[in-house]
Amino acid sequence: MDRFLIEGGVPLTGEVRVSGAKNSALPILAATLLADGPCRIEGVPDLRDIDTMLRILRTLGVRAERSADGTVETEVVDEAPCRAPYELVKTMRASICVLGPLLGRRRRAEVSFPGGCVIGPRPVDLHVAGLSALGAELRVEAGYILGDGRGIGGDREIYLGGPYGPTVTGTGNVLCAAVLARGTTIIQSAACEPEVQDLCRFLTALGAKIEGIGGPTLTVTGVERLQGARYRIIPDRIEAGTLLAAGAMTYGKVTVLGAEPRHLSAPLALLERRGVRVLRGAGGALTVHGYDRARPVDVVTLPYPGFPTDLQAQLMALLTVADGNSFVTEKIYPERFIHVAELQRMGAKIRKEGPTAIVEGVDHLSGCPVMASDLRASAALVLAGLGARGSTEVDRVYHIDRGYERIEEKLAALGARIRRVNPDRSPAPDS
Ligand code: EPU
Numbered sequence: 001m002d003r004f005l006i007e008g009g010v011p012l013t014g015e016v017r018v019s020g021a022k023n024s025a026l027p028i029l030a031a032t033l034l035a036d037g038p039c040r041i042e043g044v045p046d047l048r049d050i051d052t053m054l055r056i057l058r059t060l061g062v063r064a065e066r067s068a069d070g071t072v073e074t075e076v077v078d079e080a081p082c083r084a085p086y087e088l089v090k091t092m093r094a095s096i097c098v099l100g101p102l103l104g105r106r107r108r109a110e111v112s113f114p115g116g117c118v119i120g121p122r123p124v125d126l127h128v129a130g131l132s133a134l135g136a137e138l139r140v141e142a143g144y145i146l147g148d149g150r151g152i153g154g155d156r157e158i159y160l161g162g163p164y165g166p167t168v169t170g171t172g173n174v175l176c177a178a179v180l181a182r183g184t185t186i187i188q189s190a191a192c193e194p195e196v197q198d199l200c201r202f203l204t205a206l207g208a209k210i211e212g213i214g215g216p217t218l219t220v221t222g223v224e225r226l227q228g229a230r231y232r233i234i235p236d237r238i239e240a241g242t243l244l245a246a247g248a249m250t251y252g253k254v255t256v257l258g259a260e261p262r263h264l265s266a267p268l269a270l271l272e273r274r275g276v277r278v279l280r281g282a283g284g285a286l287t288v289h290g291y292d293r294a295r296p297v298d299v300v301t302l303p304y305p306g307f308p309t310d311l312q313a314q315l316m317a318l319l320t321v322a323d324g325n326s327f328v329t330e331k332i333y334p335e336r337f338i339h340v341a342e343l344q345r346m347g348a349k350i351r352k353e354g355p356t357a358i359v360e361g362v363d364h365l366s367g368c369p370v371m372a373s374d375l376r377a378s379a380a381l382v383l384a385g386l387g388a389r390g391s392t393e394v395d396r397v398y399h400i401d402r403g404y405e406r407i408e409e410k411l412a413a414l415g416a417r418i419r420r421v422n423p424d425r426s427p428a429p430d431s
Pocket of ligand 1: 023024026094121122123124125126127128162163164165166167168169170191195309310332333375376403
């Protein structure tokens with residue numbers, strides 16, 4: 001199993017380009033199931049989760065080819081298969097994204113029920129309720145969600161809010177099931193995340209009619225057919241935020257190129273209000289100056305445009321060395337604190353009280369062996385290792401490979417002393 005060896009304490013400096021957004025690319029690739037012609041999706045990051053989605057699409061009769069420049073070309077060649085098997089779905093919850101497109105286009109779906117997850121319970125009841133309200137019949141049998149979409153259609157109004165706010169992939173599923181339905185579908189309490197907006201724009205490029213993009217009410221007027229299209233994925237706001245945090249954490253000066261600052265309003269405002277200087281340049285360039293210890297914060301994760309849960313762990317890594325006590329409250333996944341115990345091993349002072357972590361800033365963290373557990377928690381440990389005194393060994397980095405494209409190469413290009421090793425193979429050269 002691959003590990004990262006990190007020698008901390010080097011201020012990162014230089015420029016780094018952000019990749020395409022994983023959480024846009026996954027539902028957009030799934031939505032290519034709806035198209036009658038070939039699709040060309042550009043800016044698709046080279047990630048394990050993307051490979052999983054391409055494998056699922058191939059089992060569903062889609063020819064899907066990826067080239068080294070990040071372009072994925074897809075074309076549906078067989079509309080008969082409808083089953084997304086457990087062997088693939090169990091490795092990635094976002095596999096659920098094929099449910100809506102299958103019901104919308106093939107009117108039949110068999111998608112393995114996604115299993116548990118270390119960041120807490122992640123039910124799909126809102127997906128099921130939304131698709132049922134659209135006219136689909138769904139039941140769970142032998143570990144699979146079995147869907148019959150023949151009843152989809154008519155004028156419908158669907159409420160998609162849940163106890164923790166709207167659902168991102170649930171909104172995508174209902175949208176994809178609605179675009180080819182007869183009649184008008186109004187989705188209330190739709191997720192507003194940039195990745196949902198990106199999916200809407202891709203569907204529009206295919207010929208779908210969607211009004212209200214970016215807001216909580218989406219109105220979909222069904223069309224008879226959707227064509228193929230060429231489309232470019234938006235930049236990954238979570239990767240951009242993680243790289244900016246790396247600059248701040250190491251008291252360096254990092255410029256992230258190609259980001260979309262509008263998608264990062266909450267994280268940027270939070271950094272700036274706490275004494276981390278962020279400069280905005282042309283073409284989405286963002287430069288962080290971590291010239292001093294960050295001031296403490298009181299932050300709550302919320303649906304977009306609030307502070308994203310997917311940056312909570314990385315922010316916490318930064319706050320472990322802030323100048324005072326911070327409060328981090330998780331309102332999307334109240335149990336998403338798996339990184340706390342590992343950060344404590346590095347000397348962080350963190351106390352959990354319900355969905356809140358109270359982080360008492362310390363002067364510095366000390367490197368030690370730590371274990372990655374989920375994607376964003378792993379990113380937080382890498383940040384902690386970059387800022388810490390001494391060496392940190394981050395085990396099980398396959399978690400980070402699910403969502404960050406060549407992260408160690410990008411960080412090494414900024415001066416980080418990080419390398420990937422595999423004790424079962426000979427060590428990789430410095431990267
Ligand atoms: N929820 C329900 N019922 C549902 C669906 C969701 O109660 O049927 C709850 C969830 O348990 C959670 C909240 O609603 O408390 C929000 O979940 P949501 O459905 O919005 O999450 P998701 O669509 O499964 C996507 C991202 C996650 C990101 C969340 C929140 C993708 C592929 N995944 O998940 O990304 O954390 O939205 O923004 O888009 C990550 O990239 O590390 C990641 C976990």
